Amino acid sequence: MEALRRPSTIAFFVLLAIAAVMPLALGQAKFPQWLEVALGGLLTGVLYSLVAIGLVLIFKASGVFNFAQGSMVLFAALTLVRLAEKMPLALAIVVTLLVMIALAWAIERWVLRPLVNQDGIVLFMATLGIAYFLDGFGQAVWGSDIYTLHVGMPKEPKIILESVFDGGVLVDMEDFVAAIIAAVLVAALTLFFQKTSTGRALRAVADDHQAAQSIGIPLNRIWVIVWSVAGLVALVAGIVWGSKLGVQFSLSQVALKALPVVILGGFTSIPGAIVGGLLIGLGEKLSEVYLGPFFGGGIEAWFAYVLALVFLLFRPEGLFGEKIIDRV
Amino acid sequence: MNLRELEPGTADRELGATILAVEGVSLAFGGVKALTDVSFEVREGEIRAIIGPNGAGKSSMLNVINGVYRPHAGKISFRGETRTHMDPRHSAKLGIARTFQSLALFKGMSVLDNILAGRSLMMKSNLLLQALRLGPALREEIEHRKRVEEIIDFLEIPHVRKTPVGRLPYGLQKRVDLGRALAAEPRVLLLDEPMAGMNMEEKQDMSRFILDVNEEFGTTIVLIEHDMGVVMDLSDRVVVLDYGRKIADGTPEEVRASQAVIDAYLGVKH
Numbered sequence: 149m150e151a152l153r154r155p156s157t158i159a160f161f162v163l164l165a166i167a168a169v170m171p172l173a174l175g176q177a178k179f180p181q182w183l184e185v186a187l188g189g190l191l192t193g194v195l196y197s198l199v200a201i202g203l204v205l206i207f208k209a210s211g212v213f214n215f216a217q218g219s220m221v222l223f224a225a226l227t228l229v230r231l232a233e234k235m236p237l238a239l240a241i242v243v244t245l246l247v248m249i250a251l252a253w254a255i256e257r258w259v260l261r262p263l264v265n266q267d268g269i270v271l272f273m274a275t276l277g278i279a280y281f282l283d284g285f286g287q288a289v290w291g292s293d294i295y296t297l298h299v300g301m302p303k304e305p306k307i308i309l310e311s312v313f314d315g316g317v318l319v320d321m322e323d324f325v326a327a328i329i330a331a332v333l334v335a336a337l338t339l340f341f342q343k344t345s346t347g348r349a350l351r352a353v354a355d356d357h358q359a360a361q362s363i364g365i366p367l368n369r370i371w372v373i374v375w376s377v378a379g380l381v382a383l384v385a386g387i388v389w390g391s392k393l394g395v396q397f398s399l400s401q402v403a404l405k406a407l408p409v410v411i412l413g414g415f416t417s418i419p420g421a422i423v424g425g426l427l428i429g430l431g432e433k434l435s436e437v438y439l440g441p442f443f444g445g446g447i448e449a450w451f452a453y454v455l456a457l458v459f460l461l462f463r464p465e466g467l468f469g470e471k472i473i474d475r476v
Numbered sequence: 477m478n479l480r481e482l483e484p485g486t487a488d489r490e491l492g493a494t495i496l497a498v499e500g501v502s503l504a505f506g507g508v509k510a511l512t513d514v515s516f517e518v519r520e521g522e523i524r525a526i527i528g529p530n531g532a533g534k535s536s537m538l539n540v541i542n543g544v545y546r547p548h549a550g551k552i553s554f555r556g557e558t559r560t561h562m563d564p565r566h567s568a569k570l571g572i573a574r575t576f577q578s579l580a581l582f583k584g585m586s587v588l589d590n591i592l593a594g595r596s597l598m599m600k601s602n603l604l605l606q607a608l609r610l611g612p613a614l615r616e617e618i619e620h621r622k623r624v625e626e627i628i629d630f631l632e633i634p635h636v637r638k639t640p641v642g643r644l645p646y647g648l649q650k651r652v653d654l655g656r657a658l659a660a661e662p663r664v665l666l667l668d669e670p671m672a673g674m675n676m677e678e679k680q681d682m683s684r685f686i687l688d689v690n691e692e693f694g695t696t697i698v699l700i701e702h703d704m705g706v707v708m709d710l711s712d713r714v715v716v717l718d719y720g721r722k723i724a725d726g727t728p729e730e731v732r733a734s735q736a737v738i739d740a741y742l743g744v745k746h
Contacts (some may be wrong), residue, residue: 364579
């Protein structure tokens with residue numbers, strides 16, 4: 149991880165660490181309480197990462213910023229919750245996955261294939277269209293009520309470290325399970341991308357369509373694969389978010405939080421999406437609780453975007469992104 | 477830099493049978509005729525150059541051969557199989573590899589991964605086995621890596637094998653482009669201006685690589701080049717295009733003597 153050794157990266161993390169422990173140093177907070185807030189923030193950050201990973205996957209493999217990732221999360225969650233009413237949950241998950249693969253195939257066939265070799269911005273506009281279509285189509289088919297999704301996630305918060313601190317630290321078990329799921333997903337995706345020839349082909353397609361074709365990489369099949377994987381990630385995010393917040397239209401808006409996450413972490417880096425999510429989750433919770441009182445609250449709503457703005461100014465490739473070198 | 481003369485016995489070689497032929501190929505973009513009724517053939521084992529002034533249709537010709545463009549008329553025969561058009565994946569499967577005029581490398585990937593990607597079509601084993609590095613997949617990976625390391629050594633770029641290609645100087649990127657094409661172990665190699673933008677030394681290196689590929693692996697080479705000196709030194713036979721038409725075809729000496737070629741390059745008084 150060469151990016152980690154860059155002085156600006158180190159400076160950023162040092163500043164961040166100082167800012168994070170500030171409330172402790174100033175005596176504003178006691179350690180167990182601070183730890184509780186920090187953990188809560190990190191775990192929420194994992195949920196942001198889940199959506200961000202989907203964005204990064206498609207960006208890596210097709211150079212497209214997929215505006216529809218949030219809509220895919222909503223669509224997957226809606227499909228799953230309505231199917232689960234009619235069949236066992238496990239079966240519903242499998243069927244939903246098949247639906248997402250069919251969706252990937254349809255997107256490749258009718259949206260991407262006619263746009264081969266077009267600029268990134270053209271493909272981005274196409275994903276805007278996909279987003280609106282999916283939002284409308286999903287709700288037309290499955291209904292637009294708020295549905296509750298029960299997948300057996302533990303709902304009860306748990307108190308840990310009771311023996312260490314007085315009163316212990318409260319942890320949301322649902323977020324904790326989500327974090328484990330995310331970790332497994334990331335491990336699997338990393339293996340897939342770095343160690344398989346299909347993964348290599350995906351990265352190749354991301355860099356240059358024409359060259360990839362000339363060495364015999366089947367562009368169409370690669371796109372179906374990558375959108376299917378993004379569909380799988382959307383389904384996982386949909387399950388986790390849906391079970392936490394209920395399946396409703398606002399799920400498609402979680403993608404808006406994933407945008408600052410990928411700006412922070414770098415558009416091309418899966419570890420970046422994780423770290424970015426964690427940093428933003430942690431940052432917004434800590435600043436809400438400890439800075440909020442001075443500003444009248446509401447920091448959580450804009451913290452991520454301001455941080456992203458700072459990154460766009462000083463480090464547009466993000467923490468882990470490939471440094472952008474354009475030869476003219 | 478007359479490389480042919482340095483290596484005796486290569487100047488007048490016996491040419492093999494026809495491996496690739498285009499017949500009456502025409503291609504137009506809207507009203508612009510890029511190619512008009514072009515025919516020529518490439519013999520097995522030769523270095524065949526396509527030259528011509530800017531806009532003569534040279535790159536279009538390569539794009540027709542490997543299937544990026546569909547010609548409006550004409551036929552392409554490769555290894556005895558005749559068709560009206562190719563497609564890039566199919567031509568790669570048949571054994572046609574190419575490089576690009578403006579670099580089209582996988583910039584974010586290392587030199588090693590770029591060249592490994594060139595072997596995409598030969599990767600057979602199962603995805604899951606690859607991910608877990610099990611049994612046959614591991615053996616296959618090792619075998620591919622071995623071949624790729626040979627290519628890296630051959631192109632004299634072992635010191636940068638782990639470097640992301642986007643960070644390499646231009647001349648080395650051109651070599652990686654060649655390496656990726658070689659990795660597919662092609663029967664025919666299409667080189668689109670392999671020496672464009674290079675200095676004298678880089679051109680000499682590249683010429684040497686091209687000759688070595690041709691001689692050591694017996695790869696047939698179709699080459700577009702602007703540098704006349706290079707073309708005359710390297711190629712066995714030359715096709716000259718002008719405004720999308722073939723105006724000459726023959727050995728470098730014949731082409732150099734052709735009045736049509738001289739007119740195309742220097743202009744004619746009207």
